[in-house]
Amino acid sequence: MTEVIHCIGCGAEIQTQAPGELGYTPNGALEKGLATGEVYCQRCFRLRHYNDIQDVHLTDDDFLRLLNTLGQEDALIVNVVDIFDFNGSLIPGLHRFVGDNPVLLVGNKVDILPKSLKKSKMKQWMVERAHEVGLRPIDVLLTSAKKPNEMEELLATIEKYREGRNVYVVGVTNVGKSTLINQIIKQTAGIQDLITTSQFPGTTLDKIEIPLDDGHFLIDTPGIIHRHQMAHYLGKKDLRIIAPTKEIKPKIYQLNAGQTLFLGGLARFDFIQGERSSFIAYVSNDIEPHRTKLENADAFYEKHVGGLIQPPRVDEVKDFPELIRFEFSVKEKTDIVFAGLGWITVTSPGVVAGWAPKGVDVIKRKALI
Numbered sequence: 001m002t003e004v005i006h007c008i009g010c011g012a013e014i015q016t017q018a019p020g021e022l023g024y025t026p027n028g029a030l031e032k033g034l035a036t037g038e039v040y041c042q043r044c045f046r047l048r049h050y051n052d053i054q055d056v057h058l059t060d061d062d063f064l065r066l067l068n069t070l071g072q073e074d075a076l077i078v079n080v081v082d083i084f085d086f087n088g089s090l091i092p093g094l095h096r097f098v099g100d101n102p103v104l105l106v107g108n109k110v111d112i113l114p115k116s117l118k119k120s121k122m123k124q125w126m127v128e129r130a131h132e133v134g135l136r137p138i139d140v141l142l143t144s145a146k147k148p149n150e151m152e153e154l155l156a157t158i159e160k161y162r163e164g165r166n167v168y169v170v171g172v173t174n175v176g177k178s179t180l181i182n183q184i185i186k187q188t189a190g191i192q193d194l195i196t197t198s199q200f201p202g203t204t205l206d207k208i209e210i211p212l213d214d215g216h217f218l219i220d221t222p223g224i225i226h227r228h229q230m231a232h233y234l235g236k237k238d239l240r241i242i243a244p245t246k247e248i249k250p251k252i253y254q255l256n257a258g259q260t261l262f263l264g265g266l267a268r269f270d271f272i273q274g275e276r277s278s279f280i281a282y283v284s285n286d287i288e289p290h291r292t293k294l295e296n297a298d299a300f301y302e303k304h305v306g307g308l309i310q311p312p313r314v315d316e317v318k319d320f321p322e323l324i325r326f327e328f329s330v331k332e333k334t335d336i337v338f339a340g341l342g343w344i345t346v347t348s349p350g351v352v353a354g355w356a357p358k359g360v361d362v363i364k365r366k367a368l369i
């Protein structure tokens with residue numbers, strides 16, 4: 001191999017010689033990857049398609065060393081998360097790895113939130129969730145990596161907090177970190193060719209350094225795969241369906257107790273007990289919720305998943321994890337959040353259940369809207 005190729009999952013340098021080592025991919029897979037423009041190392045490929053090497057990224061020595069380097073240097077850490085999949089975006093133990101370094105929490109993909117959602121509420125929610133996992137961000141910012149005009153505020157905020165230090169950008173895959181880094185490179189015009197890659201000390205993981213104007217760098221770290229993301233259970237076509245690209249249009253349903261809503265075949269919502277009331281689905285405009293009777297819902301799913309209710313598509317059904325049920329008692333206006341997919345707002349008290357593929361979180365939060 002003459003040209004250096006990187007895994008688009010973890011950023012490792014692709015190699016075809018040493019199975020089991022970082023960046024390994026079989027020759028055949030490499031050729032296919034090159035043809036489609038998407039080269040994954042075997043590890044990321046298997047995780048993405050078969051979900052079979054659970055946790056390895058989080059215990060992998062290289063990633064731990066990478067995270068450790070973050071605490072050894074006096075730096076600003078920018079943690080990019082996907083506000084649509086907050087729990088799926090968290091890096092377990094990040095607060096321990098960063099040491100005393102300040103963390104700026106950046107919630108990406110704000111463009112898909114309905115305009116009716118107040119940004120201040122979303123930020124407050126992010127701060128509370130961060131505190132729950134021990135992370136105490138110095139500030140929280142919402143942005144959209146897809147919108148060039150949003151970068152000004154981000155760059156100004158980074159400048160405000162970095163106080164002459166290096167900046168490390170960290171995030172799990174799919175949060176939009178690459179899109180963000182590319183946008184930053186474009187904005188800080190003229191430096192495109194100054195980007196260098198070198199390795200994190202003691203690891204074989206590459207970093208990308210974008211020079212800042214005082215001799216310091218903004219450093220992109222490899223994305224860490226988080227296996228609880230819905231994204232890892234789906235093929236590319238489905239991802240396009242579930243990942244909203246435009247502002248979400250809420251869909252309102254009047255439900256009686258004993259009714260169920262399917263969100264494609266990916267998730268299920270049961271209204272178990274309570275007065276007839278409104279339920280509002282905030283999911284990609286391309287997902288059509290399907291209403292049915294709770295008592296028939298199991299049989300309905302068996303019969304129609306991959307057909308009437310999609311994704312997953314028919315050929316993906318056999319590898320698709322079973323749906324796991326989480327029951328919630330609701331007292332006030334509440335969102336039932338399906339990580340990476342969206343949420344359903346429950347407007348009056350009752351008992352409900354949310355179902356998601358095994359490994360994907362369903363949580364309850366005070367309604368954002």
Ligand code: GDP
Nearest residue numbers: 109144145146173174175176177178179244245
């Ligand atoms: P990475 O794995 O964190 O580097 O993520 P990517 O940059 O590859 O982005 C993952 C997906 O999110 C892609 O489909 C992007 O198009 C999409 N994405 C990234 N940023 C945004 C954003 O600000 N808004 C929306 N709607 N989608 C985004």
